[in-house]
Amino acid sequence: MKIDRDTKQEFREPVIVPLVNIVFLLLIFFMLVGRIAPFEALDVAPPVSGAGEQTADRPDPVVLIAADRRLALDEEEMEEDLLLSTIARLFEEDPSLTVRIKADAALEADQLIRLMESLQKLGITRLLLLTERPES
Amino acid sequence: MGSATYSLLARNSQSDARRRRRSLISLTPLIDVVFILLIFFMLASSFSTDQAIQLAMPGAGTTEGALPGSLVRVKRDGLDLNGEPLTLDELYLRVRRLARAPGGRQFLVQPDRGVPLQRLVAVLDVLEQSGAPSVSLVRK
Numbered sequence: 001m002k003i004d005r006d007t008k009q010e011f012r013e014p015v016i017v018p019l020v021n022i023v024f025l026l027l028i029f030f031m032l033v034g035r036i037a038p039f040e041a042l043d044v045a046p047p048v049s050g051a052g053e054q055t056a057d058r059p060d061p062v063v064l065i066a067a068d069r070r071l072a073l074d075e076e077e078m079e080e081d082l083l084l085s086t087i088a089r090l091f092e093e094d095p096s097l098t099v100r101i102k103a104d105a106a107l108e109a110d111q112l113i114r115l116m117e118s119l120q121k122l123g124i125t126r127l128l129l130l131t132e133r134p135e136s
Numbered sequence: 137m138g139s140a141t142y143s144l145l146a147r148n149s150q151s152d153a154r155r156r157r158r159s160l161i162s163l164t165p166l167i168d169v170v171f172i173l174l175i176f177f178m179l180a181s182s183f184s185t186d187q188a189i190q191l192a193m194p195g196a197g198t199t200e201g202a203l204p205g206s207l208v209r210v211k212r213d214g215l216d217l218n219g220e221p222l223t224l225d226e227l228y229l230r231v232r233r234l235a236r237a238p239g240g241r242q243f244l245v246q247p248d249r250g251v252p253l254q255r256l257v258a259v260l261d262v263l264e265q266s267g268a269p270s271v272s273l274v275r276k
Binding site for chain 2: 016020024027035037047048049050051052053100103104107108109112113117120125127128129130132133
């Protein structure tokens with residue numbers, strides 16, 4: 001009886017070690033490869049575009065526009081006046097500023113153009129519209 | 137002497153086994169924590185890289201004003217090129233021909249009120265595919 005239990009325990013021992021190894025490897029893989037997505041203030045589903053190009057990993061300011069026209073800058077929801085003055089200040093510090101716009105696919109397109117006009121009045125001409133890759 | 141060595145060996149292997157068993161017990165919370173970390177990183181990390189299209193408006197560049205222009209109007213139920221109703225496929229062919237003409241051509245895209253952004257982006261995609269040299273957005 002006693003011998004039986006002993007052999008069973010010894011049998012269980014080597015099974016768990018490779019499991020732990022694999023879990024460690026997975027952990028290291030996800031830590032290195034994955035990028036932790038930043039929190040977003042608004043729920044925005046960007047439009048699908050086949051022409052979208054990969055963007056450089058730069059810390060550009062991101063303007064979010066939800067389908068109900070609410071605005072947010074990076075992680076903070078704000079009114080349009082405050083948003084524009086904040087971007088104007090950023091633009092003063094860095095004249096080569098690129099603004100990324102993440103607009104909801106269901107937003108009226110002329111609302112986006114209205115925002116673009118406001119940004120252009122500040123002197124900002126580098127604008128990117130974030131899109132999603134079509135699922136194939 | 138022989139039996140003494142044997143008993144030493146036996147005691148050694150016994151304590152080895154005990155140590156192994158004890159270290160196995162302390163491994164369990166470690167595995168728990170590693171599992172929790174693994175699940176956290178699997179859920180929190182994203183692999184998608186940002187895709188983006190360039191947006192331009194008339195007057196943003198310096199040379200664009202010199203190009204002859206065409207107006208693409210995007211309506212709720214269709215679109216037209218310089219007032220002529222077209223489908224997306226027809227637009228592709230027409231723009232290809234226009235874009236190949238010497239001197240290039242500027243395309244102004246004007247979405248109607250209430251046209252969803254996805255529709256505008258689809259038209260911009262077609263213009264991009266057909267090689268339009270300069271596309272800018274205007275508001276109605």
